[in-house]
Amino acid sequence: MNIQETLKNSFQIWNKLNENEKSELISASKVINFKKNEMLQSRDASCLGLIILKKGIIRAYLASDAGKEITLYKLLENDICLFSAGCIMKDINFDINLICEEDVELILIPTEKYNQILEKSTVISNYASDILSSRFSDTIWILEQFVFHSLDKRVANYLIEHIDDDNNLRITHEKIANELGSAREVISRMLKYFENESLIKLERNNIKVINLKKLNKVAES
Amino acid sequence: MNIQETLKNSFQIWNKLNENEKSELISASKVINFKKNEMLQSRDASCLGLIILKKGIIRAYLASDAGKEITLYKLLENDICLFSAGCIMKDINFDINLICEEDVELILIPTEKYNQILEKSTVISNYASDILSSRFSDTIWILEQFVFHSLDKRVANYLIEHIDDDNNLRITHEKIANELGSAREVISRMLKYFENESLIKLERNNIKVINLKKLNKVAES
Known part of the structure; x- marks a missing residue:
């Protein structure tokens, strides 16, 4: 793996960095591999550092x-x-769990x-x-949806009521939005959230x- | 009002700033007054800038x-x-309302x-x-309490059930924590939250x- 190439792809401000900043980032970088289902960080884990994902999927969640x-x-x-370096962030007193969903x-x-590096580079x-x-x-979006709108429940209920015997529902996000009195963008984002949760x-x-049991739980929560 | 004195009290890193950074902050500063119940920022308002509170109370809330x-x-x-300068923050697509609770x-x-200033000063x-x-x-704390624990409801119910005829309850936070199977720090923080909301x-x-009607609403929500 070419570290410089990955850093360049990840740091959208790469071209604004001077040569010194670039070489500091590169020389500080270490490549590490984790297996599917390994926890990168949980309540008891130490504070790893800044992580840049080269391959795979990591899920960040509260438990x-x-x-x-x-x-x-x-x-x-x-x-x-950033939260894998949460220990250097001020007043961060919550635990974000990081789990590998793939290798x-x-x-x-x-x-x-x-x-x-942070102490020297304004750009970074x-x-x-x-x-x-x-x-x-x-996070604010999640808070608003859960607390204000119970939109997670309402969308879950809508899906459960409308799926066919094979658990499929042929419908546009626009249509669901109209029926629930919401906006297409909001429904699309919630559906994406459900997909991330492996519900649909x-x-x-x-x-x-794809997980009706868990979707039922959301609907009833 | 002495602007420099206020900036010094507010920026905990004031002594780490060089003379140039200090004078830039000072010369950029404007003093503004707002009346009680005025909105500093709402959905339609423009993006004011960084605000340092000299006197009074501002409540930040989602609606x-x-x-x-x-x-x-x-x-x-x-x-x-910071959120009064939210327009320069990347991907901030929510609206935080800021209202003056006092002059x-x-x-x-x-x-x-x-x-x-941000683009030039690493310390700032x-x-x-x-x-x-x-x-x-x-914000994560609020999310966790509301979504995971319904702790707002549970504490509200506890208070309602235990107050005397004058709406007083003589009890330690520790005791409430024990009865609700929580920790003293968590209960104290939720009570502080209720106080901020002018419920108690x-x-x-x-x-x-002090607002039983609103507390009942929390308990039933």
């Missing part, structure tokens, strides 16, 4: 003591994870080195803020429920 | 179309608000100037990240319910 989970987002190829190859910039520091605010935005599979003009 | 609200946090004296005197660093940029991660942490008032060894 309650009772075993309930909320997926915050998924990291795909070239995505950067994962990643670049790790260990916490201490990442911190040193501002870029980290951008990523953080984007994740914040995703989004196909062309079709929604396939 | 649903149906009129429900979730308070995210309150800004007190010397607190810094407010604040320092505003307009968006454009703030952005210019990293400090902004720290504030952001702290707000993120508060926390007094020495006493909890006073």
Whole structure:
């Protein structure tokens, strides 16, 4: 794997970095592999550092003591994870779990080195803020949907009521939005969320429920 | 009002700034006053800039179309608000409402100037990240309590069941925590949240319910 190539693809601000910043990032990078279902980070784990995903999928989620989970987002190829360096972030006092949903190859910039780089580079520091605010935005969205609209329940109920015997539903997101008094973008995002949770599979003009039991749980929650 | 004094009190990293950074912040600062119940920012408002609170209280909250609200946090004296400069943050696509709960005197660093400062100063940029991660942490806490534990409902029910005829309850937070199978810190934080929402008032060894109607709504929600 070419580390520089991956960093360049992941850091959208790569071309704004000077040669010194680039070479510091490159020399701090280590390649690590994880197996499917391995936890990168959980409550008791230490603070790895900045992670850049080269291959595979990592799911970031909150878990309650009772075993309930909320997926915050998924990291795909070239995505950067800040929370694996959460220990250097101020006042972060929650635990985000990171689990590999497939075999994962990643670049790790260990916490201490990442911190040193942050203290010297405005471009990287501002870029980290951008990523953080984007994740914040995703989290606010989840909060609004769950607390205000119970939209997760309403969409789940809608799907359960309308699927055929093979668990398929041929419908546009627009149509669901109209029937639930919501907007297409909002419904599409919730369906994408369900897909991330492996409840459904989004196909062309079709929604396939692949875990009806879990979808029922959402509907009743 | 001495602007420099306020900036020094608000920016915990003030002493790490060089003279140039300090004078840029000072010269960019404008003093503005708002009346109680004025909205600093709502869905349709423009993007003011970085706000430093000199006097008063600002409440930051999410609002649903149906009129429900979730308070995210309150800004007190010397607190810094980033979301009033949300338009320069990447991928922030939610609307945080900011309302003055008292007459407010604040320092505003307009968006454009703030952005210019961010692009030059690593210390300020990293400090902004720290504030952001702290707000993120508060938001995750709210998400966890509401979605996982329904702790808001459980504490509300507990209070309603146990108050005397004058709406007082003499009890330690520890005791409530034990009875609800939670931790003292968690209960204290939820009670503080209720106080912020003007549902209760926390007094020495006493909890006073000041808006029973609204507390009932929380209990039943």
